[in-house]
Amino acid sequence: MSRKVYTTAPLPFMGQKRKFLKQFRKALSDYPKDAIYIDLFGGSGLLSHTVKSHYPEATVIYNDYDNFRRRIEAIAETNVLLSKLRHLLHSYSKDKRLTEELKRSVLNLVKSHELYYGYCDYITLSSAVLFSMKYVQSYSELEKSTLYNKVRLSDYTAVGYLDELEVVSKDYSVLFNEYKDKDNVVYLVDPPYLQTDNSTYKNYWSLKDYLNVLTVLIDKKYFYFTSNKSSIIELCEWIGDQTVVENPFADATRVDMTNAPSYNSSYTDIMVFK
Numbered sequence: 001m002s003r004k005v006y007t008t009a010p011l012p013f014m015g016q017k018r019k020f021l022k023q024f025r026k027a028l029s030d031y032p033k034d035a036i037y038i039d040l041f042g043g044s045g046l047l048s049h050t051v052k053s054h055y056p057e058a059t060v061i062y063n064d065y066d067n068f069r070r071r072i073e074a075i076a077e078t079n080v081l082l083s084k085l086r087h088l089l090h091s092y093s094k095d096k097r098l099t100e101e102l103k104r105s106v107l108n109l110v111k112s113h114e115l116y117y118g119y120c121d122y123i124t125l126s127s128a129v130l131f132s133m134k135y136v137q138s139y140s141e142l143e144k145s146t147l148y149n150k151v152r153l154s155d156y157t158a159v160g161y162l163d164e165l166e167v168v169s170k171d172y173s174v175l176f177n178e179y180k181d182k183d184n185v186v187y188l189v190d191p192p193y194l195q196t197d198n199s200t201y202k203n204y205w206s207l208k209d210y211l212n213v214l215t216v217l218i219d220k221k222y223f224y225f226t227s228n229k230s231s232i233i234e235l236c237e238w239i240g241d242q243t244v245v246e247n248p249f250a251d252a253t254r255v256d257m258t259n260a261p262s263y264n265s266s267y268t269d270i271m272v273f274k
């Protein structure tokens with residue numbers, strides 16, 4: 001039986017490389033079909049899935065750092081919750097903000113769902129009741145949100161999606177170190193964005209974390225993903241043009257000045273002197 005090919009992650013996942021798949025597949029054709037492909041920042045696993053469908057004989061390692069697989073395993077129960085929501089909201093207009101009474105009913109359904117199954121996929125639930133691109137991770141966050149009727153009509157399915165992938169879950173640098181001396185390895189490197197919303201990811205990424213990732217690219221075969229917001233390509237071009245790079249702030253003294261224009265936004269001005 002031929003394998004089902006997914007062109008989008010089977011569950012909502014922010015930052016999935018859906019829009020790159022066509023170009024990614026095209027570029028893959030110049031890479032070996034029998035290599036070990038390591039998806040260091042696997043996210044939804046969409047790149048891993050795409051490599052395995054393109055090159056069935058390749059070894060594909062999906063680093064599921066976020067435990068996306070837990071969400072996939074829960075699809076049947078998530079579908080049960082969504083069908084109850086669909087039933088509750090069946091005569092309510094699509095995209096309309098829920099009344100307080102309906103919100104209470106939704107919250108009750110979610111609470112008993114989580115109690116019964118011991119788990120709730122809040123990210124998938126978010127796409128059913130929150131404004132586009134808004135995600136919560138817990139009941140208490142959901143309680144504080146404005147809810148909308150965004151429930152989709154069809155069930156989710158992920159049959160075969162992770163088939164024949166080697167799934168691991170560890171820090172990318174640990175995984176990289178396990179393979180760095182092996183030949184015929186291609187790295188898929190799609191780290192969290194630097195300046196965009198990382199609220200659905202486990203950790204916040206600083207500039208240093210982001211720059212550290214670049215060290216895995218040296219002398220390796222890779223696919224690297226970034227955005228123009230990070231200016232990383234520009235920075236690397238600049239570094240490449242320098243004959244000597246040194247830190248102009250080394251041994252300087254630093255003074256921080258914190259500003260808080262409003263209670264939930266603050267920034268720090270920095271004076272450095274030498």
Ligand SMILES: C[S@@+](CC[C@H](N)C(=O)[O-])C[C@H]1O[C@@H](n2cnc3c(N)ncnc32)[C@H](O)[C@@H]1O
Nearest residue numbers: 015016017041043044065171172190191192201
């Ligand atoms: C931009 S997303 C990857 C999206 C993926 N390529 C896709 O198509 O779904 C970056 C992922 O790296 C994960 N991540 C964060 N810190 C990590 C770490 N130290 N090691 C490995 N993965 C990490 C994030 O949780 C997130 O899932």
